Amino acid sequence: MKNTVFKKNIKRFASAALAGQMLLLTLTGCHINKPAGDFNTTGGYPWICSDLQENMTPDLELSKVDDFHLYVNYDWASKAVIPEGYSGYGVHTMVYEETMEKATAVLTDDTLEGHDAELIQSFYNNFLDWETRDAIGVAPAQAKVDEILSISSIEEYSEFMCDPERTRLVPSLLAYGNDVDLYDTDSYVSWLSYGGFILGDAAEYKKRTEQGDRYYEGLLSLHQSMLGRFGYSKDEAKKMFDEVIDFEAKVAEVSLTSADQMSVDIYDKIYNVYTLEELKDLAPNLPLEELAINFGYGETKQIIVTEPEQLARLNELYTEENLEALKAYTLVRYLRVMSRWLDKEAFDANLSAANIIYGSEGKQPYEQYAFSFVREYLSTPMDKAYLECYDCTETKERITKVCEDVIDSYREVIANEDWLSEETKKTAIEKLDNIKINAVYPDKWIDFSDLDFTGLTLVESVEAMDDFYLALDVKNTNGTVDPDIWFADILEPNAYYNPSDNSISIILGLLSDPYYYDGISDEELYGGIGMAIGHEVSHAFDTNGAQFDKDGNYNFWWTDDDYEAFTKRAQRLIDYFNKMEAWKGQPIIGENIQTEAIADMGGMKAVLNIVDDIDGFDYDKFFTAYSISWREIESRESAYDIITQDPHPLNYLRVNAVVQQFQEFYDTYGVKEGDGMYLAPEDRVAVW
Numbered sequence: 131m132k133n134t135v136f137k138k139n140i141k142r143f144a145s146a147a148l149a150g151q152m153l154l155l156t157l158t159g160c161h162i163n164k165p166a167g168d169f170n171t172t173g174g175y176p177w178i179c180s181d182l183q184e185n186m187t188p189d190l191e192l193s194k195v196d197d198f199h200l201y202v203n204y205d206w207a208s209k210a211v212i213p214e215g216y217s218g219y220g221v222h223t224m225v226y227e228e229t230m231e232k233a234t235a236v237l238t239d240d241t242l243e244g245h246d247a248e249l250i251q252s253f254y255n256n257f258l259d260w261e262t263r264d265a266i267g268v269a270p271a272q273a274k275v276d277e278i279l280s281i282s283s284i285e286e287y288s289e290f291m292c293d294p295e296r297t298r299l300v301p302s303l304l305a306y307g308n309d310v311d312l313y314d315t316d317s318y319v320s321w322l323s324y325g326g327f328i329l330g331d332a333a334e335y336k337k338r339t340e341q342g343d344r345y346y347e348g349l350l351s352l353h354q355s356m357l358g359r360f361g362y363s364k365d366e367a368k369k370m371f372d373e374v375i376d377f378e379a380k381v382a383e384v385s386l387t388s389a390d391q392m393s394v395d396i397y398d399k400i401y402n403v404y405t406l407e408e409l410k411d412l413a414p415n416l417p418l419e420e421l422a423i424n425f426g427y428g429e430t431k432q433i434i435v436t437e438p439e440q441l442a443r444l445n446e447l448y449t450e451e452n453l454e455a456l457k458a459y460t461l462v463r464y465l466r467v468m469s470r471w472l473d474k475e476a477f478d479a480n481l482s483a484a485n486i487i488y489g490s491e492g493k494q495p496y497e498q499y500a501f502s503f504v505r506e507y508l509s510t511p512m513d514k515a516y517l518e519c520y521d522c523t524e525t526k527e528r529i530t531k532v533c534e535d536v537i538d539s540y541r542e543v544i545a546n547e548d549w550l551s552e553e554t555k556k557t558a559i560e561k562l563d564n565i566k567i568n569a570v571y572p573d574k575w576i577d578f579s580d581l582d583f584t585g586l587t588l589v590e591s592v593e594a595m596d597d598f599y600l601a602l603d604v605k606n607t608n609g610t611v612d613p614d615i616w617f618a619d620i621l622e623p624n625a626y627y628n629p630s631d632n633s634i635s636i637i638l639g640l641l642s643d644p645y646y647y648d649g650i651s652d653e654e655l656y657g658g659i660g661m662a663i664g665h666e667v668s669h670a671f672d673t674n675g676a677q678f679d680k681d682g683n684y685n686f687w688w689t690d691d692d693y694e695a696f697t698k699r700a701q702r703l704i705d706y707f708n709k710m711e712a713w714k715g716q717p718i719i720g721e722n723i724q725t726e727a728i729a730d731m732g733g734m735k736a737v738l739n740i741v742d743d744i745d746g747f748d749y750d751k752f753f754t755a756y757s758i759s760w761r762e763i764e765s766r767e768s769a770y771d772i773i774t775q776d777p778h779p780l781n782y783l784r785v786n787a788v789v790q791q792f793q794e795f796y797d798t799y800g801v802k803e804g805d806g807m808y809l810a811p812e813d814r815v816a817v818w
């Protein structure tokens with residue numbers, strides 16, 4: 131889906147904060163279960179990493195005052211099994227499984243009527259119809275493979291790239307798309323971006339990491355398998371794949387890395403305004419005007435070029451000399467997309483590549499992949515059909531109320547911070563008053579009535595969606611944003627803060643046991659979902675949130691002195707985490723996880739502020755519920771990726787390093803100096 135893929139790239143830039151602030155890891159990439167080999171994961175400091183099952187040995191002494199996460203979760207973690215096709219297993223997978231079971235009932239109930247049910251069931255059934263898919267084989271991709279390989283000049287390549295009909299399902303070297311304007315969040319603006327790096331991060335082309343090696347190996351094997359289906363040898367496929375890597379290395383030299391995209395000043399760097407006319411001067415070799423006109427963006431008033439230097443480099447590389455590399459770039463990506471939609475052999479090759487990349491083994495039942503694709507491509511019809519079958523109005527009311535209570539509590543938290551000036555407090559409280567609560571599900575939806583799969587094969591259905599999403603996006607050119615439509619897949623087990631419209635989204639997919647069930651106690655409600663809400667609200671006031679005002683416009687609103695005080699407090703927290711090791715020789719990287727750790731601690735402070743007023747509140751039950759909500763076992767590869775790439779701390783740290791900041795925890799369990807969970811009051815690092 132060129133357009134949706136493109137939009138995701140844009141989101142990665144325009145709302146790096148948004149992507150980074152997901153409460154959870156996505157489950158669909160799916161996780162790992164590999165022996166750790168000669169890797170020693172023991173010797174963590176100050177606690178052992180209880181996210182790793184191999185650390186759950188029988189000789190461990192359990193004590194709530196020494197290692198709270200281990201104490202609560204040891205029995206579960208010792209016995210839990212990571213399912214095939216996953217690299218980890220925990221509460222969020224269980225929550226997802228419950229949603230999946232209910233959604234599968236919707237997808238397989240042939241008595242359901244209406245356009246939404248028709249769309250999702252048709253796509254789901256077509257995906258699982260292996261008999262038909264295997265009978266057609268790779269034929270649906272043959273013409274496109276031949277067409278790409280027969281391109282004999284750069285002009286022909288341009289003609290191909292600029293033709294929406296011919297490039298259905300072909301990821302483009304460059305693509306336009308509309309997204310919210312950073313400086314005026316009521317309006318859409320067009321963005322132009324590169325199709326993205328095959329190894330995931332420009333940094334991998336400068337200094338390859340363990341993760342880059344896995345991407346290279348996994349995607350090369352996929353390309354060899356796919357191209358082999360069209361009569362090409364493994365050597366030919368490798369040559370083509372390496373050509374893409376060499377080409378991308380030249381682009382990567384002048385591109386932002388994932389780390390750059392996390393930096394505080396990223397928005398200034400990526401907001402470069404051009405007209406179509408001006409683009410011709412910046413990159414005269416590239417057919418940017420034709421691309422815009424043919425795809426429907428010709429009338430756009432302004433285009434944001436996220437990386438002008440990168441575009442200039444692509445312009446330099448857009449020559450006859452690099453024609454084979456450009457063709458290879460297009461073909462490698464196209465075959466990767468098609469491996470999802472062709473026959474079982476192709477799809478299994480895709481899964482094998484994912485296993486290499488994520489370190490997982492085996493595969494999930496095909497129905498689970500079918501459901502995750504329905505969510506990815508048809509989330510609106512899926513959500514609507516789901517809500518028709520399961521009434522969630524009461525849940526929506528209750529969750530909205532908890533969101534309001536947590537926001538009210540933050541008013542007090544902010545008002546009581548003695549290191550903040552009255553001026554910043556006032557703007558912060560205005561921002562708090564303006565937070566939009568997206569609870570459970572939206573009341574307004576994108577219209578899917580123009581999409582129709584009648585009589586279409588799986589590949590044809592995906593092509594129809596490609597056209598549909600392109601038309602949907604083009605309609606937004608120079609247009610205004612409808613604030614009542616959320617671009618969320620509400621069945622995802624997640625929650626997030628979006629700085630570009632100052633909203634928190636606490637969506638349906640997260641609201642299963644233990645986060646939410648009929649008759650849930652206050653302790654469990656606040657220990658789980660209350661903490662998640664508190665976490666998200668905190669993002670309105672962190673390093674990223676400081677840059678977006680109450681309306682979501684890019685507009686730094688802290689006073690310099692207050693922001694400096696905030697940064698100093700954050701530095702203490704970074705230094706605290708930097709002293710830790712997940713296992714011997716593997717340090718925790720405080721810089722990576724500062725905003726998420728600050729959010730966890732801020733959330734705990736806001737929630738404690740609420741529950742302190744509840745008569746007879748059982749703090750043991752509350753802290754235990756919080757610890758259970760971060761119950762998960764990971765493969766070693768997955769834990770390594772989280773430490774090095776993820777802005778969230780590992781689960782055991784999300785519990786232990788958070789609860790030890792608060793006196794209520796010490797009072798509940800009698801934690802004293804010398805205990806593993808003890809931190810002297812003057813050494814505590816919560817920013818809020």
Ligand SMILES: [Zn+2]
Nearest residue numbers: 151152726729
């Ligand atoms: Zn977060």
